Amino acid sequence: MSAALPETAPAAPGDETPERRFPTAPLFLSGPAALLFAALVLTPLFLTALLSFNQFDYATGRTGGFTLEHYLSVVTDEYYLEIFLRTFRISALATAICVVIGVPEAYILSRMTNPWRSIFLLVILAPLLVSVVVRAFGWSMLLGPEGPVNGALIALGIGRMKLLYTEGTVVVALVHVMLPFMVIPVWTSLQKLDPAVEQAALSFGASRATAIVRVVAPQILPGILSGSLIVFGLSASAFAIPGLLGGRRLKMVATVVYDQYLSDLNWPMGAAVAVILLAANLIIMLTYHRMVEGHYRRRLG
Amino acid sequence: MSFLELKNITKRYGPLTAVGDVSLSVEKGEFVSLLGPSGCGKTTTLQMIAGFVEPSAGTIRLDGRDITRAKANSRGLGIVFQSYALFPHMTVFDNVSFGLEMQRVARGERKPRVEEALSLVHLSPYAKRYPRELSGGQRQRVALARALVIRPPVLLLDEPLSNLDAKLREAMQFELREIQRKVGTTTVMVTHDQAEAFSISDRVVVMEAGRITQIDQPYRIYEHPETEFISRFVGKTNLLPGKVVTATGAGATVSLAGIAVPVETADLSVGETVTLCIRPEKLHLTAPSSGLLTGRVADRFFLGSQWLYHIDGPVGTLMVVTPNDGSTPAEQGAPVGLEWSPSVVRVHRGAMAEAPDVALEVTG
Ligand SMILES: Nc1ncnc2c1ncn2[C@@H]1O[C@H](COP(=O)(O)OP(=O)(O)OP(=O)(O)O)[C@@H](O)[C@H]1O
Ligand SMILES: [Mg+2]
Numbered sequence: 280m281s282a283a284l285p286e287t288a289p290a291a292p293g294d295e296t297p298e299r300r301f302p303t304a305p306l307f308l309s310g311p312a313a314l315l316f317a318a319l320v321l322t323p324l325f326l327t328a329l330l331s332f333n334q335f336d337y338a339t340g341r342t343g344g345f346t347l348e349h350y351l352s353v354v355t356d357e358y359y360l361e362i363f364l365r366t367f368r369i370s371a372l373a374t375a376i377c378v379v380i381g382v383p384e385a386y387i388l389s390r391m392t393n394p395w396r397s398i399f400l401l402v403i404l405a406p407l408l409v410s411v412v413v414r415a416f417g418w419s420m421l422l423g424p425e426g427p428v429n430g431a432l433i434a435l436g437i438g439r440m441k442l443l444y445t446e447g448t449v450v451v452a453l454v455h456v457m458l459p460f461m462v463i464p465v466w467t468s469l470q471k472l473d474p475a476v477e478q479a480a481l482s483f484g485a486s487r488a489t490a491i492v493r494v495v496a497p498q499i500l501p502g503i504l505s506g507s508l509i510v511f512g513l514s515a516s517a518f519a520i521p522g523l524l525g526g527r528r529l530k531m532v533a534t535v536v537y538d539q540y541l542s543d544l545n546w547p548m549g550a551a552v553a554v555i556l557l558a559a560n561l562i563i564m565l566t567y568h569r570m571v572e573g574h575y576r577r578r579l580g
Numbered sequence: 581m582s583f584l585e586l587k588n589i590t591k592r593y594g595p596l597t598a599v600g601d602v603s604l605s606v607e608k609g610e611f612v613s614l615l616g617p618s619g620c621g622k623t624t625t626l627q628m629i630a631g632f633v634e635p636s637a638g639t640i641r642l643d644g645r646d647i648t649r650a651k652a653n654s655r656g657l658g659i660v661f662q663s664y665a666l667f668p669h670m671t672v673f674d675n676v677s678f679g680l681e682m683q684r685v686a687r688g689e690r691k692p693r694v695e696e697a698l699s700l701v702h703l704s705p706y707a708k709r710y711p712r713e714l715s716g717g718q719r720q721r722v723a724l725a726r727a728l729v730i731r732p733p734v735l736l737l738d739e740p741l742s743n744l745d746a747k748l749r750e751a752m753q754f755e756l757r758e759i760q761r762k763v764g765t766t767t768v769m770v771t772h773d774q775a776e777a778f779s780i781s782d783r784v785v786v787m788e789a790g791r792i793t794q795i796d797q798p799y800r801i802y803e804h805p806e807t808e809f810i811s812r813f814v815g816k817t818n819l820l821p822g823k824v825v826t827a828t829g830a831g832a833t834v835s836l837a838g839i840a841v842p843v844e845t846a847d848l849s850v851g852e853t854v855t856l857c858i859r860p861e862k863l864h865l866t867a868p869s870s871g872l873l874t875g876r877v878a879d880r881f882f883l884g885s886q887w888l889y890h891i892d893g894p895v896g897t898l899m900v901v902t903p904n905d906g907s908t909p910a911e912q913g914a915p916v917g918l919e920w921s922p923s924v925v926r927v928h929r930g931a932m933a934e935a936p937d938v939a940l941e942v943t944g
Contacts, residue, residue, distance in 0.1 A: 324727050353745070378850055427938055473663055473665060475661045475663050475665035476665045476667060476668070478630075478632050478652065478665065479659065479661060479665040479666075479667070479726075480667070480678070481632075481651075481652045481653040482630060482631075482654075482655075482657060482659045483678055483679035483683075483730065484653050484654075484656060484679070484680045484682040484683060485653060485678075486653060487653075489682070490653075493678075498667040498668060498669055518691075549690070557781070
């Protein structure tokens with residue numbers, strides 16, 4: 280610390296006065312990130328939104344002009360409605376299961392002492408090092424008609440079951456992929472807790488369960504909230520898992536977008552579906568965020 | 581048999597012995613303070629009584645029951661944590677009410693009791709606030725109210741008043757003492773502040789590096805510190821190295837840099853190296869060359885009700901505290917004489933140790 284001081288000290292008194300420097304500094308500091316964000320995220324989004332209003336000519340495959348027909352057909356078509364509903368149902372279910380599994384997991388992790396804590400944290404994070412596609416293939420091999428799960432079911436006399444290409448399988452695989460995104464924010468907010476607060480609850484005669492429900496859970500709610508938002512958002516726009524484990528018939532929104540772009544070559548239609556997914560996702564997440572966080576803002580700051 | 585009894589309690593963290601072989605008996609209704617420098621194991625001792633730290637060895641008995649391995653939530657103690665440990669997501673009212681809820685006190689009875697506890701700590705107007713909207717001292721008082729409201733048989737207080745201003749602290753000390761007298765709560769309090777420990781405790785436990793060095797009534801700790809460390813840690817003291825020159829059955833004479841000083845300690849032997857401890861307020865200023873030794877005022881500090889002098893003399897610099905009786909104080913640089921009665925001199929055997937690296941606190 281002291282060794283670094285002589286190097287940084289001369290740089291500190293800038294030639295600008297504090298009053299003049301104050302408004303420009305945040306601009307300079309956030310500028311590069313803002314530019315990068317605009318170039319890499321907003322531009323493609325804007326182009327996609329523009330594309331979704333273009334007309335599409337099936338005969339020639341040309342796009343151009345302005346129309347609302349793609350939006351109208353998505354909103355009115357039962358087929359799309361069902362896919363949207365299925366997407367949000369599956370995502371909500373996956374999020375709920377991630378909360379149920381991930382929160383206790385994070386709590387147990389936070390109670391471990393060090394060699395074990397590091398090992399298990401690594402175990403939880405390790406799946407992130409493997410491509411989603413590889414993990415999805417893993418599930419399809421495991422659950423396929425000739426896979427070990429069906430082999431076990433046959434050996435037990437229950438008989439072969441159709442496991443692949445069902446909603447349940449997609450949910451299970453999504454939970455598997457998304458769990459780290461729930462565990463990490465919850466674990467982080469558990470790290471910030473003062474262990475004495477839980478001890479205080481115990482000292483008043485609260486059972487461990489009461490202490491967790493009344494004292495620990497409300498404090499880690501922001502962590503659960505951000506974990507839920509990440510898991511829901513990623514699930515609703517997931518592509519590889521439903522694509523590989525949902526098959527041709529069990530479609531989710533992201534796979535429909537893919538089909539529109541690459542099978543039907545109807546890019547404006549795909550863009551419209553994507554924009555609607557984005558909007559719906561935003562609305563759901565913001566509502567949820569307001570509902571939960573508004574409740575806790577004053578208490579936890 | 582005593583109400584709360586620690587027997588040979590030890591806590592080791594790896595190679596570090598945070599608390600070593602601590603034995604302490606607390607009677608029912610007694611107020612005991614743990615006093616010691618930072619890091620000496622006071623909190624660890626309290627946490628072992630509370631059940632949050634498991635002792636490496638030894639037993640803890642409460643009311644005849646062995647609670648060494650009992651769960652923390654079965655001990656029924658009222659605790660004020662050093663870090664307060666308030667529930668951040670609950671209002672002040674709910675924080676205080678939590679313990680009553682756990683005791684299944686009816687809702688109708690909870691409200692008046694919470695309000696009473698809050699008014700005791702002067703926080704009635706803050707009932708609806710959240711802890712993060714309070715100042716440090718207010719939070720500390722919430723922690724105190726939360727522990728008092730359940731009327732526990734034993735109160736464990738970890739520096740419960742450290743963040744309060746002098747006036748409020750005095751008021752709270754008085755309240756603590758009142759409650760403890762009225763309800764007969766057995767109290768163990770950790771404190772850094774020796775004035776606080778002395779003014780409200782029945783007995784004071786002095787700890788040093790994980791061990792208890794003396795358990796005694798406050799005035800005895802002050803007047804008869806058993807070790808040189810205690811005499812330095814508790815209050816201010818003058819430490820003077822010397823050698824015994826004559827010894828009789830009734831007392832001895834110690835030579836301090838050639839000046840013979842009588843002491844009343846009996847079993848000393850001639851030629852022994854000793855350290856004399858004399859409290860600054862036991863030294864009296866007299867006219868030059870009329871006392872036991874003569875020196876010169878090096879510095880003087882006005883403390884309000886007292887004057888603190890640094891007197892340079894043949895045995896080094898001595899601290900002298902005199903009451904401010906309104907008369908003109910001795911001038912800086914003026915020669916003065918010093919005298920004291922042999923009965924106020926405490927003798928510790930052996931040479932003077934290095935000055936302890938703890939911050940000594942000034943007591944008024
Ligand atoms: N969990 C722990 N792991 C390792 N060492 C610990 C732990 N808790 C406490 N210690 C050590 O034990 C010693 C005693 O700590 P303790 O908290 O009891 O001190 P204290 O007397 O309460 O000090 P203070 O007056 O500063 O609060 C310290 O040296 C501390 O570093
Ligand atoms: Mg402490």
